Amino acid sequence: MEDDNKINRLEVKQDKRRMKSKRKTEEHAAFNGVFDSFTLVNLNKILSKGIINEFVGIISAGKEANVYYALGEEDVPLAVKIYKIDPQNTKWMKNYIIGDPRFKKIGTSTHKIIYTWCKKEFKNLTQMKRHDILVPTPLLSRDNILVMEFIGEENGTPAKRLKDIDELVNPIEEMNYILDQISKMYLNAHLVHGDLSEFNILYFKGKQIIIDVSQAVSIYHINAPVYLQRDIKNVLNYFSKFIDSKHVPDVKAVFEKILKNV
Ligand SMILES: Nc1ncnc2c1ncn2[C@@H]1O[C@H](COP(=O)(O)OP(=O)(O)O)[C@@H](O)[C@H]1O
Ligand SMILES: [Mg+2]
Incomplete structure (x- = not known):
């Protein structure tokens, strides 16, 4: 009886794992085509470091960025904002970068400008948080990927x-x-x-x-x-x-x- 239960539990566990890996493959397919190869390489690095365990779903698809709900170490809920490397966006972004004394050298390539934009969001969140303004806690920024605290229900429903x-x-x-x-x-x-x-x-x-x-x-x-x-x-x-x-x-x-x- 006890053994049967053990086997059942094991099977459930294995099934969950299988589902997880199936989902990961499907998610990867969803990311392919949407993001360039640089972003995919970076995503893999972040995934392999264990900072992000699993992408669960998309919260928002915008013109400049998509925001995903993901799980991190010990399944802590995360919001991952991924900026699109789109030259259309860099024109107006420059107006908010040039003239800000914190960002003197920004480069001219689309990649560099979008990376600066992402770093700027990370810096701004950090600066605001330090001065007691209620914002999501910033956790990591890497090129065009920003990882921050997820604001929402435990079941993944965003606020x-x-x-x-x-x-x-x-x-x-x-x-x-x-x-x-x-x-x-x-x-x-x-x-x-x-x-x-x-x-x-x-x-x-x-x-x-x-x-x-x-x-x-x-x-x-x-x-x-x-x-x-x-x-x-x-x-x-x-x-x-x-x-x-x-x-x-x-x-x-x-x-x-x-x-x-x-
Ligand atoms: N930390 C977060 N936790 C939960 N939901 C978030 C978080 N950050 C963003 N979102 C959701 O994603 C949407 C888009 O994010 P936002 O940063 O406003 O980007 P943009 O408006 O440039 O697309 C928000 O309206 C919100 O619904
Ligand atoms: Mg917005």
């Missing part, structure tokens, strides 16, 4: 974006929280997000987590004030759907309050 939330329990509080994050980002981390809106804020377990920070620039970038005003405007526009206008501050007033504290 919703603020855009997909129908109701906010305390919208004034939520708005003030994000305005405070913008202010801390500027005054403490010395960064401006540059693409902040309900699309790039996740809502999970009552908390708002800012994501998609690759374009974030140093406050010394020539366009930093313009980007800062745009971020404030987007956020206020979104929250004004839930809040009586008399409680929504003016864009200029928020902007000036931040700059007054420099």
Whole structure:
């Protein structure tokens, strides 16, 4: 009886392993054709080092990058963002790199610019995290691959974006929280997000987590004030759907309050 159970358990285990390896092969087929050979080689290196154990599924397919849900060491959930090596994207990306004193030599090839972009997202996440801004913890960046903390349920369901939330329990509080994050980002981390809106804020377990920070620039970038005003405007526009206008501050007033504290 006991032996039978043991055999059953073993078979289940082997089946799972077989499924896993089948899935890995299928995933590989899915990656082929989407990513260039450099990305595939790098993915294999990251996989062989055991940083990523298994790709489970795709969370988002965007113009610049795809985001995957993966499992790392000891099956810890990960989000893996892989930037596409596409020359179409480098034109506008340059505007957010050139003029940022942290990135002086960026090269001219598509590869180099995309690698810098990916490293920039990693650096920005690190800098924000260090100054207590709630972002996914960055874990690794290698060329065009960024590995970070997965925000979502244990079963792999990613957190919703603020855009997909129908109701906010305390919208004034939520708005003030994000305005405070913008202010801390500027005054403490010395960064401006540059693409902040309900699309790039996740809502999970009552908390708002800012994501998609690759374009974030140093406050010394020539366009930093313009980007800062745009971020404030987007956020206020979104929250004004839930809040009586008399409680929504003016864009200029928020902007000036931040700059007054420099
Ligand atoms: N760390 C993460 N955890 C869970 N989901 C994420 C994470 N990062 C990104 N996502 C999901 O992937 C989507 C795309 O990621 P994002 O960084 O905004 O890239 P882009 O908008 O440039 O395609 C997000 O809207 C979000 O749904
Ligand atoms: Mg985004």
